[in-house]
Amino acid sequence: MADDAPLVEMTGVTKTYAGITALDDVDFLIRPGEAVCLAGENGSGKSTLIKLLAGVEWPDRGVIALDGLAQAAMTPTTAAAAGIAVIFQDFSLFPNLSVAENIAFGAELAEGARFYRGRRVREIAKRTLERVGVLMDLSAPVETLPVAHKQLVAIGRALASNARLIVMDEPTTALTEREVRALLGIIRRLKADGVAVIFVSHKLAEVLEVSERVVVLRNGRVVAEGPASGFDARSLTRHMTGRDLAETGPAPLLAGAPVLLKVEGLSKAGAFHGVDFTLRGGEVLGISGLLGSGRTALAKALFGLVTPEAGRVVLDGRDVPLGDPLRAAEAGIGYVPEDRLTEGLFLTQSILRNVAVGRVASHARGPFLDLGGLAAEARDWLARLRVKAPDAEAPVRSLSGGNQQRVVLARWLARAPRVLVLNGPSVGVDVGSKAEIHAIIADLAAQGLGVIVISDDLPELLATCHRILVMVEGRIVEDIAGAEATEEGLARRLAS
Amino acid sequence: MTAAPAPRWGRLLAQPEARLALIMVIVFALMAALAPDRFLTGQNATSMAFQFPEFAILALAITITMLTGGIDLSIVGIANCCAIISSLILTRLAPGVDAGIGWLLLSYLAALAGGAAAGLFNGVLIAYLGLPPILATLGSGLIFTGLAVAFTGGTAVMGFPASVAWLGNGSLMGLPVPLIVFGVLAAGLSFVLSRTGFGLKVQMFGANPLAARYAAVDIERLLLKVYVASGMLAAVAGLVIMSRANSAKADYGQSYTLLAVLIAVLGGVNPYGGYGRVIGVVLAVLTMQFLSSGLNMLQVSNFAREFIWGALLILVMVINTRNWRRRRAPAAAPKGETR
Amino acid sequence: MSWLSRNETLVAGVILAFCVVGAALDPNFLSIPTLMDLLRAGIVLGILAVGVLVVLISGGIDVSTTSLAIVALYVTTLLVQGLAPEMGWPAAFLVAVAVGAALGAVNGVFIAGLGLPTLIVTLGTLSLFRGFLLTFVGDDLISNLPRGLRDFSRAMMIRGENADGSFYSLPWAFAFLVGVVALTWALLYRTMLGRQVFAIGGSMESARRIGIPVRRVQFLVFVYVGALGGLAGIIHAALARVANPQDLLLNQQLSVLAAVVLGGARLEGGTGTLTGTLLGVALIVLVSNSLIVLGIPNTFQSIAIGLLILLGTGLPAWQARRTQRRAA
Structure with missing residues (x-):
């Protein structure tokens, strides 16, 4: 030096x-x-x-x-x-x-x-x-x-x-x-x-x-x-x-919103133990924890990608079959993965197909597929989520990160899920798009969806969630109302 | 390409199918020029139409598995095994040469069921046990061939009723029956791929298997269906071969695996999965048949043909890979921005 | 991974069980002549398998090696016969290795140079090599091998007589298998080139970024496999005392592959051991030979090899799934 x-x-x-x-x-x-x-x-x-x-x-x-x-x-x-x-x-x-x-x-x-x-x-x-x-x-x-x-x-x-x-x-x-x-x-x-x-x-x-x-x-x-x-x-x-993006917390949850999802005693050896929580319609629930705290495994378990050994997931009073993504999706749970490029998107396929892939079963006319209806529905969702795509037939890889994430969201929203699990909703998305994705989350909740946001991005959780669960070593150690949480306080709890 | 193609041509030729159509025309013209008196005859057209359906159907089987990023190297084993099932029913259970049409249909049904079962076996290995398709179908192909040998002791089964000949040698409304069979199967596959949910999901799975899982696509059942379809197509091919040879044997069509892979790749199917059109495969089949007939007329030996097939496979890969790499590259790129 | 769940352990266990059953059914099974037969049968298969192992470690697959070996053995025999019939076997062997390496370079050009998928290329060259040989070189059987090769086939490492007066022997060719294994071990584990082969198989992208000349290494892998194929071919011809352009060695390709995957090498690349491959070869040879000894018809061989391929790949695949599910 x-x-x-x-x-x-x-x-x-x-x-x-x-x-x-x-x-x-x-x-x-x-x-x-x-x-x-x-x-x-x-x-x-x-x-x-x-x-x-x-x-x-x-x-x-x-x-x-x-x-x-x-x-x-x-x-x-x-x-x-x-x-x-x-x-x-x-x-x-x-x-x-x-x-x-x-x-x-x-x-x-x-x-x-x-x-x-x-x-x-x-x-x-x-x-x-x-x-x-x-x-x-x-x-x-x-x-x-x-x-x-x-x-x-x-x-x-x-x-x-x-x-x-x-x-x-x-x-x-x-x-x-x-x-x-x-x-x-x-x-x-x-x-x-x-x-x-x-x-x-x-x-x-x-x-x-x-x-x-x-x-x-x-x-x-x-x-x-x-x-x-x-x-x-x-x-x-x-x-x-180039903008000042001060984010405020979410709109308050309607009093008396009905319980939508109930998780009871969900356990998986080496990942999470005795997880209990409820999610109301219109609520955005954050789950945070360090890597290895079991947050990702828990998120995947809700969607059937991980099979828990004990416990139940109840949606609208009905048990959701565990360990099967197909049946979880049928029951009304959607999952937006963390790694968009490898887990979320079919990069070489068209934007339309990327949205439509989840809706194939609903557009079957006997052995045929109603291609027109399928495409129209996909276009409708692209418009609703304001995906900026000049050509919906172009490969999805031509889109920016923020628009790609919206395509994955559109795929799930087209299925009209009751509960949407978002794992790292804004990972790899630029700051501007991030705020827009947060606005979409708030919008979904306002329509009565239950949203679970898994993230280690504390400002993101504070900006979007009504409640935040903190996971440490596979257990939920704290349930904090979003309005009462601070970044410093959360960080301290996570590291404990 | 000697002259620089006009941009419009360039865009057209960027399509593998368009390129292939051009190649097909060139091969046809070349063969017609080399042996005009024999190649451009109605007799040759008919004989070609009887020859290619058997391996063309196998190429359809390869195509559907390749679309998922897999491959089925057991198709020839399945074809022979199923043909032998059919032939044994006709010769051992039925009264052989005197067997009626009922027996024939029963034996065909049994062969198709055999093909489905063999495909199911492959599908379970690949979808549920997670074996790589290459090794799973190499191994199962050996087993199917082995079963075919075990059933027959390795000798040819003969002595069928005359009705067996119809599938491979008959004509319907002036068209060769095997050609009609291939046409129906190709149209069916094309329809399935472009107009059904199953077809869409096959292509999506081929493009990114992991994303398909996260999009709640029923992957295991999808793969199972793909390999069952492949097995049943192979069974049909086996029945056509049996009809044309008027016998069934465990080692017929040894070179067809290579030929079928060659046709699929020539037809523009991406061996990594996610892209392929039946029209391309049909064009590839015709190209190969023109080439094959032409070589036949020029009295080129079987061995030379084997040499040409191998060379062609690699040549086509060289031409097509440029596109595939461009299509695949982003998936392998590091995360985050590209610029 | 514990040693219990390794493919090597499994294969060794199956071999042991096979021997116990064999000994129970046939008292002469556990004898030196049986051992010699097995060792002799494992020479060519073993050399080819070692080559394929190296390709699998680098992340590829090669289904053209037996075709390549036949071309090498036939071309070499013709060359030696035509140019120097009195040539000693070492020179003939060098010619075969050179021919094999040149053919391997053909694979290398398409795979390493142009980046084509290894299965499709080697599937193509499998026919290409054979078609070329039978069309342009010749399709006559040469049963009168050059003197050097005949001398080689008579050179015995071990020779003995059984109590019942029958003879047993092990040709010197076996030393070549030992040599190939030693050389490959040294290359894989004691040279940077070998470590680069493992690195490429582990992650080609990382290898590129760290500055490994990926294409060059891949090319060399295929040249090496070709050279081993040439060696295996000429040994096969010498032991069989015939150079047959339509040799049935061609049908052994899947056995070679079966041996390597049984030994734990994975199609995804980066893993595989010589010990495992040799155990795989031993099991394949044992199964092939024993089926005959035990009176099971020859026809079941392909079923047995097929099952072994499925077992060899199925076990690790199933285990990987289980651990993945547990970890997730």
Whole structure:
């Protein structure tokens, strides 16, 4: 840190794809031992910036200098040689290989080793993990590790390859509050070690405290830049969206709303135990908990994707068969999964088909399918949810994240469910669309639907839920009225 | 392509089916040019119409399984096994050459039931036990072939009533019966895929099996039906083969698995699932038959044909894969934004 | 995963049970001659299976290896006969390995170079290789093998006489199986190339990002499998003392695949062990040979192999489902 020459300096960088300007005259700079938050909504250009750093892409205009030397060209190899490592959201690890091998693979590869040196690999891994300050079973296959440990292995791999700049794409989305704390501690160690870190995210409030500076991108331009101390969650949002999106809580629940769903003593070994709760018509119920608290398993159990060993789910006084998504859906429960791209959408299929797939049975005319009726109904739902799609026959992958999420919602709403379970309704959706999805949730509740929102995004829960259940180690430990809950209080309960 | 195609042509040829129609015309013209006196005859047209339905029906079976991202490599085993069931009923239970039409229909029903049962077996392995379709059907194909050998000791079963010949060699209103059978099955499959809920769900499942599960699609029953359909189509193909050969044997049609896969892939069916149209498969069948007849007339050996089939399969894959990769790529892309 | 639920343990158990039943039915079953027969029968199958194992670890499948082996054995025999009939067997073996590697490179070009699905490509080359051989090279049986190959087939590692005066022997060819296993073990577990094969099978996308030359590694995998196929082919011809372009070895493809999946290699890639594959080969050979010894008709062999494929893939698939359900 004695030498304060920038590690990477971009000046006037512009990059266009097929006529669309992804980055427009951007200046960006990072010094050794510094942490920078790179914030921006989806499509703001932050991914393009990562690709430039990783040497995957090269700008149309502008200069990239590494250690003060302007580069004529950059490839992934030169980027790696300069000590730039990108940790993608999926960590890019080898599930079948051991922790040690995952950590040392890149380093050994870069050295041009021909032979596999088991002892050296373990040595590298051990040394690296000591540097990070964690203990792990070096011979465990990575597929057996929890998410937070996988991330540590990915960090370890970057360090083992002598990374001086680690770019972390959405580092906190998969982590619990406690794990985020641990990660921050590790980042502090790395910074003290002279390693620079770039956090790339649209959910950055958590990492502000270890960051020196914040750079906000919008539509390919830097719209705000300054010391991290000058930003908070709200101002970040404002800069990212260009709007002030102060969200208020939900409209009050009608007194005397009937009980719609009753869950009694639902248990599944190793996931959740004795879960009881009720949901009224028109109510939005939040369920929060750390990763591994059983919240996702519980959500899946309500929809039959997980089979509980004991307990019952009663909808409108009738038992919902457990462990069968088909019959849960027939009974009137809908489920919007967390991972839209792999679990929610048929990316190559048309937008219409993505909505219609749930309504096939209702449009059967004998052996035929009433294609016209099916399409008309799907179009109607697309219009009602204001999905911005120029052509409903186009593949659904052509839509933005927020519109894609609405397509999944439309699929379920077309089935007229009584209860809708939303797992992470705004994960990977930009801030602007997020508020609109929250408005849709409020709208659904106003129509008498019971909505369950599973999320670890506390502001989201506060903005949408009438009541919030807190899960810890598979049990519901608290039932808080939304109006009485605060972010700090919730965070404390979650971590307990 | 020598000249740069006009944009309109370019868009048209981006459709695998349109490309295939062009290839078909070229193959037809080529064969007609090479052997005009033999290829362009009514006799040749008739003989082609009798030849291709048996493997074309098998190609339909491959098509429906491939649409789900699976494959059925047991179709030839099922076809032979079912033909042998039918032939044994005719020769052992019924009075052989003197058996009446009732016996024939009974034996056909038994063969279809056998095909359904074999498909059910595959379906259970794949849908309920979670075996990869490649290995499940490779293994079950061996078992079906083994059963066929066990039933017959490996020899051909012969001595059928004359009525057996109708399915493979007869004509109805001037059209070959096997051609009509194929036409009906192809039209039926096309109808099922485009106009029924089952067909829509098959394509959606092929596009993303996990999303189908989360969208409350009845995956297990869907796969079960797909493999039962495949097994029954194979049984029909087996009966046509039996009729044309006037015998049934455990090792007939050994090369048909490859041919059926080739036709499906040639017809534009995506082997990863999610895309495929019956019209493409029909065009592919015709292309293959033109090629096959032409080669026959040029007195090209069976082995050379095997060589050509293999080369063609790979060539078609090379041409089509560019599109598939473009279609598949986003599913494999990392989460989050793309730009 | 506990050792109890591993495929290796299961296969070893089945082998043991098979031997017990065999010994109970036939007192001569547990004898050195039986063992020698089994070892001899496992040579070609074993070498081919090791090759297919490497492909499966890399995340692909290869159904063209027996076709490739037949082409290699026939072309090599013709070359040696035509160019240098007095050539020693080591040189002939090198030719066969080279021919096999070249054919493997054909698979490699389409799979690694153009990114086509491995099943479709190898299904295509399965016919392509054979069709090419029979159309353009020849379809006559060569029963008069070059001297070098005849010498090789007579070289015995172990020779002995039973109490009843019958002979038993194990050809030196067996040493090649041992060598191939040792070489493949060293490549897979002691070189970076081998680790890259595992890495690609584990996650091709991650491999690309970390800078593994994925295409090059895939290409080399198919070249290596081709080389092993060539070796297996020439050994097969030498032991059979005939070079047959329509050899029945072709029908062994599914047995090879059965052996590998029985040993626990998974179609999804990234997993598989040599121990498991060798146990799988042992079981397949044992079943094939014993059915004859135990008087069960030959015709049931394909049923047995089919069942073994289903068992070998079904067990891990079922287990994976169970653990997944438990974890979810």
